[in-house]
Amino acid sequence: MQAINFYSLIFYGFSALVLVSALNILLTKNVLYAAFSLLVSLFGVAALYVLMGADFIGIAQIMIYIGGILVLMIFGVMLTTKLKGEPILTQNRNVLSSLLVGTGLSTFLGLIFSQFEWANRPWIDQTALAEGSIRKLGIATMTDFLLPFELIAIMLLVALVAGTYLAKK
Amino acid sequence: MEITTFLFYLPFLLTFAVVGIYAERKIAGFIQDRMGPMDTGKFGLLQTIADVLKLLMKEDITPARADKKLFPLAPIIVFSAIVSGFAVLPLTSGWTGAGAQVGVFYLLTIITFDVVGILIAGWAANNKYALFGAERSVAQLISYEVPMGLCVLAVVCVCQTLDLQAISFQQGIFAASAGQEESYLFGIKALGIEVSQYGGFLTWNIFRAPVLIPVALIFFIASLAEANRAPFDLAEAESELIAGYNVEYSGFKFAMLMLGEYGMMLLMSILMAVLFFGSWNTPLPNIGGLPLAEWTSGEPGTLSGHLWGGFWILSKALVVIFFQMVVRWTYPRLRVDQLMIFAWKYLTPASLVLVLLSVIWRMLMI
Structure with a gap:
């Protein structure tokens, strides 16, 4: 504790x-x-x-x-x-099905939570906490994750153009 | 003496609002060729204090059909959103704000809570004028956040940091001692004139990278819109909307909303001073045997460093505010469609191009 x-x-x-x-x-x-x-x-x-x-x-x-x-x-x-x-x-609708889904999901999460040891996992980089995340994040985005980054950028651009087009109608 | 500039800015904001309203009325008077407030105190100096007392003694009315839970919440949200923005601003070379790493990004983000507060204010009052005022305000704030964010991005591209204190150090004679890179004349390294030793206005961002001069202009225009000031004060167009989203507020709640608007003015002006006009650095350069910059800045961390730093950053901010006031009493108000067209068709494309130019400037020149 x-x-x-x-x-x-x-x-x-x-x-x-x-x-x-x-x-x-x-x-x-x-x-x-x-x-x-x-x-x-x-x-x-x-x-x-x-x-x-x-x-x-x-x-x-x-x-x-x-x-x-x-x-x-x-x-x-x-x-x-x-x-x-x-x-x-x-209003409260679909009481039975939502009750089932809700309890199922929370039991699942509760099981994970109770059986998993969270602290000191090997992937937690303790040094990164001290020096802040921005620089690392920026470098990672522009190197390891460049393709998804660019894809998201194109998708956002398409959405922007589409939004403008719809607003024009 | 770290990360606590907040403790200075909060009381300063309260004082500024009182003096600022007086100054606004005097400047309005000067521009319109009249005297302004004259009766209360010498030259009307006590006018705002009397106004504040009157405001506080007014009955605090909540309209009968207003939303009882949200109505009192709105002024608190608006005011605290703007005050939280001050948390990251540096004040002197030895006295900086919180959240160093994400500094200016945090600032731009936290003031979007302002939008939520205005929406609540307009809706909770249960008044059609208030709702329309709130909608106009919000549309305006969201639209002008785009060019403003891009302008800040241009500065960040040139400075390579989000940390407002690091941006400040880059623009003066202490760049090297703070581990920041030295600046060259107009940011052109090929000229070979290193200006960090001269300091003064030569190391300000608008001189380090002259591409930032139009950026500063766009930032100023966007900051007028963000602070809901003329020529962008459509939200409170008296002739059409009475007073906008705050029409049902009275007494202390109205005072808080008003304080929020003046807080936004001050926040934007200080941010502008930090980003473009050398932050707490002196405008006077070292000239040969006449080390004006050293005389007027003081070592970081010493008493004279604090005094000079605070003096310069606040005077720069107040000069910007003076121009905001002059603009208010000089230009007529825009129409709502003109306002939107101006933001989306002119300012946003222009600032996009300027971001690109700043990146190129950074890569090729510096």
Whole structure:
């Protein structure tokens, strides 16, 4: 067991934030509240990434999910709500099948979690944590992962052009 | 004395908002050939303080049909998003911000929370004007983030780092002592004139790589739009939208939103000073036997280093803010379609080309 220090306090604080807001997504009936809870949850995950030394991934998470996708989602929800004049509420549907899938998945994850020894895996590069990730990430992207990087770039460009074309119609 | 510039910038922001509003009204008065506030105190100096007191004593109204949970949350989100941006800014050569490795990337990212706050503010108020104002604001902020991000990318390409303090060190006489590369005149190594020993404005980014001059211009325009200021203050076009997303807010909540806008101005100006105008480095170069740069900078970490550094970076930021204010009272407001066309058809392609040019400059010249 690790001694409780400032670091783990922050860790548990953000973990609690993620869990509580994730729970709120499930429990609230108002879609807009759910979207905002998702925002808080994603922010908490980003903070956990930063705390674990993956600062670039944490910030990319905020940029892509919160700055991009979530704003778009909230925009959509807000416009539909205001047109109808009443909040969109969710309902419980397909209770049986979702219950089965949910319990199955969580049992599976729980089994992995209980049987796996997480700390000190050989692929965890302890030295990389100390010196920060950006430079290594950049070099890796431009050498080992150049082909997927370029493919993603082309795909994004196609999506951009297609989006502009659709907007023009 | 590390990573704690935040502790300086938060109280400074509060003071700046009070002085800034006064300055704004005086500059507006000067440009429109009138006096500005004159009654409260000598030259109206106490006008903003009186305004703040009035604002704080106002009744804090929440509209009956507003969203009770989200309505009070919005000003907090807007304000804290902008204040978190200050965390990575350096202040002096010995006093730097947090998150050194990802510095400017973090800054650009965290201020996108501003967008969320504005959306909530507009929606929760349950007012059509507020909602339209919020939509305009958000569309504008998202659009102008693109050229702004590209401008920052151009600087990062030239400097080869995201760390704002490293970018600052590169632009002055302490480049070598901080382990940064030396600069050459206009960034052209072939000329063989090494300017890091002279310092001053010669080592500023806009002189190290003159391709950054148009980049700085685009950054300035985009920063006006990001701070929701004229000629891009469509969100609060009085003639069409009353006051935009914040129309239902009163009292302290309105004060926080207002503070957020002034915070954005200050943040953008300091960022501009860091990226283009030499950060906390002095503008005066060493000339022969007259070491002006050394006289006006002080060794990093010493008291004089802190004082000079803070003085230079804040005065540069305030000069940028002065120009923001002059622009506000000089140019008419754009129409909403012109605003979008300007961002997507002119600024974005131009900044894309400039990013390419900066990369070429970096590879061939430096």
